[in-house]
Amino acid sequence: MGFLLRWLGAFVLLTATYNPTGVSFVGWAHANWEESLPLIVLFGLIILVAYVLFLTAVFRGIGTLGVGLILSVFAALIWVLVDFGWLSLDNPGALTWLALVAMSVVLALGMYWGILWRRMSGQLEVDDNSEA
DSSP states (O other): OHHHHHHHHHHHHHHHHOOTTSOSHHHHHHHTTTTOHHHHHHHHHHHHHHHHHHHHHHHHHTHHHHHHHHHHHHHHHHHHHHHTTSSOTTOHHHHHHHHHHHHHHHHHHHHHHHHHHHHHHOOOOOOOOOOO
């Protein structure tokens, strides 16, 4: 359940930022730039804080190599779907949704990796630098 909640949070953050329907922060900000600049800046900073929290956990959890590997698996999956004719490269909306799903899985795995690692290995990581 923990992974699903993290994935849902990441997916909501990403799709609230941008999605092909236009109902997103980017679409709203683009349409209302002149009338709502202070609100756009405020919400943009709140979204930025959320991304910083997610990305800090991701890069501490799985690192750059882990992010690259997971995205490579998704790229190979998309290649297979296109090769079998199940997905068309002529549909940019579908590709955008797949990219949002892939990025949300990366963010969720990065957030969940410490818990998953402890369960798989039985090891604990302790970061205590205090000297008593």
